[in-house]
Amino acid sequence: MSSATERDPVTGTQTTGHEWDGIKELNTPMPKWWLWTFYATIVFAAVWVVLYPALPWTGTGLTGSVARLDNERDLAAHRAAAEPMLERLRQASVEQVLADPELGAYAVAGGRAAFASTCAGCHGAGGQGAPGGFPSLADDDWLWGGRLADIEQTIRHGIRAAEDADTRMSQMPRFLADGMLTAPQVNDVAEHVLSLTNRATDAAAAERGAVLFAENCAACHGERGQGNRELGAPRLDDSVWLYGGDKPAIIRSIAFARGGSMPAWGARLDPAVIRMLAAYIHSLGGTER
Amino acid sequence: MGKLDPPETLATQDAPLYASRVRVYPQAVRGTVRRVKWAVLTVCLALYYLVPWLRWNRGPGRPDQAVLADMEHGRLFFLWLEIWPQEVYYLTGLLVLGAIALFAVTSLFGRLWCGFACPQTAWTDLFMLVERLIEGDRNARMRRDRATRWSGADYARKIAKHAAWLAIAAATGGAWVAYFNDAPTLVRDALHGDVPIGVVFFFALFTATTYLLAGWAREQVCTYMCPWPRFQAAMLDADSLVVSYRDWRGEPRGKARAAGVGDCVECRACVHVCPTGVDIREGLQMACIGCGLCIDACDGIMGKLGRPQGLIAFETLDNLAASDAATKSLPPGPARQAPGMAARRVPRIIRARTILYAAVLSAVAAAMIVGLALRRPVSLEALRDRAPLFVRLSDGSIRNGFTLKLAERRAEPAQLAVDVEGLPGARLQVVGRDADAAGHPLVATRPDGVAEWRLLVTAPPQALPRAESTAITIRLRDAEGRVLAAERSVFLGPKP
Numbered sequence: 001m002s003s004a005t006e007r008d009p010v011t012g013t014q015t016t017g018h019e020w021d022g023i024k025e026l027n028t029p030m031p032k033w034w035l036w037t038f039y040a041t042i043v044f045a046a047v048w049v050v051l052y053p054a055l056p057w058t059g060t061g062l063t064g065s066v067a068r069l070d071n072e073r074d075l076a077a078h079r080a081a082a083e084p085m086l087e088r089l090r091q092a093s094v095e096q097v098l099a100d101p102e103l104g105a106y107a108v109a110g111g112r113a114a115f116a117s118t119c120a121g122c123h124g125a126g127g128q129g130a131p132g133g134f135p136s137l138a139d140d141d142w143l144w145g146g147r148l149a150d151i152e153q154t155i156r157h158g159i160r161a162a163e164d165a166d167t168r169m170s171q172m173p174r175f176l177a178d179g180m181l182t183a184p185q186v187n188d189v190a191e192h193v194l195s196l197t198n199r200a201t202d203a204a205a206a207e208r209g210a211v212l213f214a215e216n217c218a219a220c221h222g223e224r225g226q227g228n229r230e231l232g233a234p235r236l237d238d239s240v241w242l243y244g245g246d247k248p249a250i251i252r253s254i255a256f257a258r259g260g261s262m263p264a265w266g267a268r269l270d271p272a273v274i275r276m277l278a279a280y281i282h283s284l285g286g287t288e289r
Numbered sequence: 290m291g292k293l294d295p296p297e298t299l300a301t302q303d304a305p306l307y308a309s310r311v312r313v314y315p316q317a318v319r320g321t322v323r324r325v326k327w328a329v330l331t332v333c334l335a336l337y338y339l340v341p342w343l344r345w346n347r348g349p350g351r352p353d354q355a356v357l358a359d360m361e362h363g364r365l366f367f368l369w370l371e372i373w374p375q376e377v378y379y380l381t382g383l384l385v386l387g388a389i390a391l392f393a394v395t396s397l398f399g400r401l402w403c404g405f406a407c408p409q410t411a412w413t414d415l416f417m418l419v420e421r422l423i424e425g426d427r428n429a430r431m432r433r434d435r436a437t438r439w440s441g442a443d444y445a446r447k448i449a450k451h452a453a454w455l456a457i458a459a460a461t462g463g464a465w466v467a468y469f470n471d472a473p474t475l476v477r478d479a480l481h482g483d484v485p486i487g488v489v490f491f492f493a494l495f496t497a498t499t500y501l502l503a504g505w506a507r508e509q510v511c512t513y514m515c516p517w518p519r520f521q522a523a524m525l526d527a528d529s530l531v532v533s534y535r536d537w538r539g540e541p542r543g544k545a546r547a548a549g550v551g552d553c554v555e556c557r558a559c560v561h562v563c564p565t566g567v568d569i570r571e572g573l574q575m576a577c578i579g580c581g582l583c584i585d586a587c588d589g590i591m592g593k594l595g596r597p598q599g600l601i602a603f604e605t606l607d608n609l610a611a612s613d614a615a616t617k618s619l620p621p622g623p624a625r626q627a628p629g630m631a632a633r634r635v636p637r638i639i640r641a642r643t644i645l646y647a648a649v650l651s652a653v654a655a656a657m658i659v660g661l662a663l664r665r666p667v668s669l670e671a672l673r674d675r676a677p678l679f680v681r682l683s684d685g686s687i688r689n690g691f692t693l694k695l696a697e698r699r700a701e702p703a704q705l706a707v708d709v710e711g712l713p714g715a716r717l718q719v720v721g722r723d724a725d726a727a728g729h730p731l732v733a734t735r736p737d738g739v740a741e742w743r744l745l746v747t748a749p750p751q752a753l754p755r756a757e758s759t760a761i762t763i764r765l766r767d768a769e770g771r772v773l774a775a776e777r778s779v780f781l782g783p784k785p
Contacts, residue, residue, distance in 0.1 A: 029305050030308065032307045032308065032309055033310065034513070126676035128676045128677030138690070140683055239682070285688065
């Protein structure tokens with residue numbers, strides 16, 4: 001019944017001869033050049049296979065362009081381009097980094113990237129710190145000093161880092177655990193510490209604690225609990241508490257002592273990177289001079 | 290339910306899968322439409338080739354090309370306007386305007402765009418002109434292409450034609466890259482053979498596409514590649530003026546001196562001049578680009594025969610039907626002319642769709658004009674620190690950090706004072722900057738660029754907000770105290 005030369009009466013178009021339940025498929029052939037473009041893509045693919053590493057046994061292809069090698073090349077070029085600026089950073093003094101807007105901006109930008117990969121694991125994104133001994137680097141309270149030079153020193157030598165001879169070192173006694181104070185005495189000292197920020201709950205205990213504080217604590221933390229950066233002894237008269245500022249936390253700190261540690265980065269990082277890290281951390285909000 | 294029977298004979302081997310192209314040899318034609326088409330073509334191509342050479346003084350150190358898309362620095366220069374990448378919505382607005390204008394024109398006058406202004410039409414027309422000048426008109430070209438043996442002169446003509454086409458194509462590709470690079474510098478560099486590979490690529494791309502599409506593909510672009518013919522029918526209605534054959538007057542066709550026939554003498558002039566090779570007498574069709582050259586061709590023939598012109602004309606479907614109804618009972622021939630033409634009415638310009646198109650056009654245009662008029666020289670973006678959300682300082686203050694991004698569109702830097710509304714008693718500090726007498730930090734803008742500053746907002750213990758989140762507005766004031774830019778944000782703190 002169906003034949004190739006049959007024409008659809010409505011459109012005048014030839015049918016393909018296919019018929020299903022009376023519905024016939026019209027034949028609307030594609031232009032020949034369309035077929036040529038298809039052949040052109042096959043030729044293109046053949047050329048591509050020769051030029052680029054498309055097959056396992058063809059190596060890098062004629063162009064030698066492999067994404068991984070390209071990336072390595074780009075990284076090397078980037079490092080070479082950054083080198084003059086890094087060398088300037090190594091040669092400059094701390095004051096020069098702060099005074100030179102171009103150098104300062106470069107250091108802060110580079111420090112941001114280095115911080116994310118090296119420091120943010122403990123100190124958090126943006127240096128926000130974390131509970132349990134990871135200090136915030138965005139506030140104005142510094143255990144070992146917040147000037148650019150202090151920060152750089154801390155990064156280079158670490159805190160209580162066993163592998164570095166010049167590391168920042170100090171040790172708070174474990175007053176209860178080592179039997180230096182009794183439990184009621186620890187309570188009295190805690191009340192006194194609370195009274196430094198006007199939060200004491202027992203005036204008599206705080207008064208007794210003042211005497212104990214002068215004997216046991218003031219040598220490091222200062223007469224009025226103002227802290228001592230030489231020893232890394234924190235301020236006790238402010239609102240920033242690394243291990244918590246409520247009474248149970250303070251009692252725990254006195255009884256069993258505290259002391260965090262940080263690796264020394266001097267042997268692991270380029271001096272320029274350490275300088276950039278210091279500049280970035282310094283810019284986070286402390287900006288102490 | 291009947292059984293599904295496969296066809297007894299699969300006839301696909303007889304039906305062609307691929308259609309060979311029927312070559313179109315358009316004939317030269319003279320007339321009003323042709324003159325208009327030449328004029329539109331001249332204006333459009335002159336604009337395209339010459340605009341990159343227009344100069345516009347923007348001051349020292351600034352590009353002096355009137356229309357320039359500076360991809361490297363991310364600036365679009367258009368006469369006095371300078372568009373930044375952030376303001377790409379102006380370009381979007383322009384494209385929306387173009388699309389709606391295209392819809393509006395199509396609903397009123399059919400495919401004017403396709404027939405007159407489309408680049409494919411313009412360059413194809415130009416290439417056909419070159420072809421005619423070198424190879425002769427339709428009959429000469431057809432005779433030569435059918436000949437089995439070519440003379441040396443035939444080869445010379447072909448070579449000359451393709452050389453001329455390539456020259457035009459190269460000029461087209463060259464003009465294209467001149468919109469993205471300073472044109473005189475580009476030409477000078479090209480003469481020294483010192484052009485970036487990207488420029489060479491786009492030059493080659495546009496040269497190749499111009500040569501292939503205007504020289505070789507031509508009407509195939511319109512009938513196979515372009516999506517517009519497929520859906521432009523949605524814009525047409527019975528009141529759109531489209532190129533039409535007045536069949537009530539022309540049919541039945543016959544020799545000029547025959548009796549009882551219409552005005553169409555079957556000379557096929559309308560088919561011979563058609564750049565897409567269609568027969569307009571078959572009615573409105575997808576391959577018709579609405580260029581109206583068949584009108585000129587038919588009018589020429591009618592003039593020679595001493596018959597009224599307008600057998601093919603811009604006409605509405607409504608009028609065709611009206612004329613047909615008025616003349617159906619009359620004998621074919623001259624008797625139909627007067628009553629047929631009298632039955633027509635002026636096409637309705639104001640229709641639901643044209644009102645809608647006009648409304649959208651004016652709304653988008655108005656939005657763009659208002660946007661341009663309210664455009665500020667300085668804009669501010671205040672990005673809140675995400676980590677930490679807030680910082681508690683040793684004296685109990687709460688501090689929030691913001692990164693301020695100041696975009697300066699003027700050529701001179703400005704000193705602006707930062708203040709914050711909504712947080713009484715707050716201390717402001719911009720890292721590395723001093724404050725003015727009133728305690729507002731001063732920031733500087735970067736001419737024709739974005740300056741970044743770090744703003745620290747500190748609420749002292751006695752002025753801590755009572756909520757975790759307080760709405761604030763960061764503002765920039767100039768020396769006279771006018772607010773140049775403002776951005777809303779929030780000040781976050783601990784639960785009170």
